[in-house]
Amino acid sequence: MATSQNVVQAVQAAIVASAHLAAYEHVAAAAQACQRLGSMTSGRWRSAARDLATLEEDLQTAFASAAEELASKADTIGVPEETLWTVGDAAGTLDLLHEPALEELEPDARAARVLDGQVLFGASFMEDAELPDRGTTLLFGWPAPLDPASWPWQANWVVGDSDANGDAEAEAEQLDLFETGELEGEESMLSELAAELSCTTQEARVALRDAAMALTRASLLAGAHTEDDEDEDDTTDGEL
Numbered sequence: 166m167a168t169s170q171n172v173v174q175a176v177q178a179a180i181v182a183s184a185h186l187a188a189y190e191h192v193a194a195a196a197q198a199c200q201r202l203g204s205m206t207s208g209r210w211r212s213a214a215r216d217l218a219t220l221e222e223d224l225q226t227a228f229a230s231a232a233e234e235l236a237s238k239a240d241t242i243g244v245p246e247e248t249l250w251t252v253g254d255a256a257g258t259l260d261l262l263h264e265p266a267l268e269e270l271e272p273d274a275r276a277a278r279v280l281d282g283q284v285l286f287g288a289s290f291m292e293d294a295e296l297p298d299r300g301t302t303l304l305f306g307w308p309a310p311l312d313p314a315s316w317p318w319q320a321n322w323v324v325g326d327s328d329a330n331g332d333a334e335a336e337a338e339q340l341d342l343f344e345t346g347e348l349e350g351e352e353s354m355l356s357e358l359a360a361e362l363s364c365t366t367q368e369a370r371v372a373l374r375d376a377a378m379a380l381t382r383a384s385l386l387a388g389a390h391t392e393d394d395e396d397e398d399d400t401t402d403g404e405l
Contacts, residue, residue, distance in 0.1 A: 168308040175238035176252055176310045180286075182231035183253030189224040196221050248311060255287030255305045255313070258384075262288065265383035266376070275362050276375035284357045285373070286310070288380050299345060302381045304373065306354040314351035316377040318344055320385055338389070342382055348374045 196217035203211030235253070239246045263280060270277045279285050287305030298320055303313040322338040351373055358369035 168310065169242075171238075171242050172310065175235075175242050175244075175249055178231070178234045178238045179249035179253030180256045181253075182228070182235040183250065183257050185224060185228040185231045187257055189221065189228050192217055192221045192224055244311065251289065252287060252305060252310060255289040255303065258290075259286065259288045259305075259380070262380050262383045262387070265387065266379040269379040269382050270375065274375065275364065275368065275372035276379060278362055279358065279372050279376040280379070282358075282361045283307070284354055284361050285376065287313075288377075289313075290381065290384055300381075302377045304351070304377055304380075307357055309353035312350060312353060314348060314354065314373065314377075316344065316348050316374060316381070317346040318342060318378070318381055320381075322389075340382060340385055340389075342378065342385065344374075344378070348377065 196214055199210045199214035199217055203214050235249050236246050239249050259280075266280055267277055270280075285304060285306045287310075289303045289305075291301045291303065293299040293301075296319075300318055300320070302316045302318060304316065305313045319342075321341045323341050324338055348370065351370060354373070355366040355369050358373060359366045362369055362372060364372070
């Protein structure tokens with residue numbers, strides 16, 4: 166079933182608006198950092214801060230226009246703006262996790278081709294408010310971009326063994342991820358995936374499930390690394 170042109174345009178507007186917002190936030194943060202550097206070091210960073218401040222203003226203007234376009238498209242297809250923001254953010258999340266997710270897969274795996282293909286275009290993650298070790302991965306794809314498939318999971322961090330010398334510091338946490346239910350809501354994209362992968366719909370379903378697991382692992386590992394970096398920053402600040 167083909168996607169209506171209005172929905173296609175709405176999804177495209179959502180992806181553009183989300184990208185504008187992400188770029189604005191990153192440039193704003195970089196501008197502030199360069200301003201701090203410029204106040205303590207050379208004029209090179211003060212010049213960079215001015216250039217970034219100009220770019221920040223341009224992105225802010227562009228974002229306002231993109232957000233208005235998103236609101237208009239949401240009204241046209243009769244969905245809340247938040248729905249389109251979720252879709253746009255999901256596309257950005259898939260872009261960020263694309264490479265680390267591929268590292269979780271064999272290069273010739275069908276799931277890797279799912280991540281490299283055109284049918285799947287977004288992913289997002291919902292944590293269980295009552296069970297923090299559980300969550301659901303949402304997979305956004307064509308031809309029903311507003312109705313994502315869902316894959317429920319549970320994740321545990323397992324402490325690995327110490328090295329041969331018994332060094333406790335060598336112990337590392339390993340991610341143990343497994344599914345807690347079946348992939349659901351994927352039927353709309355299976356025919357497109359099967360055609361893209363030149364396989365049966367059942368094989369396409371398995372590949373989509375494997376892609377969901379790879380993306381989830383990549384997301385959880387990235388989150389763990391971010392927490393470790395923040396802990397190190399806190400320790401450094403305390404020493405200073």
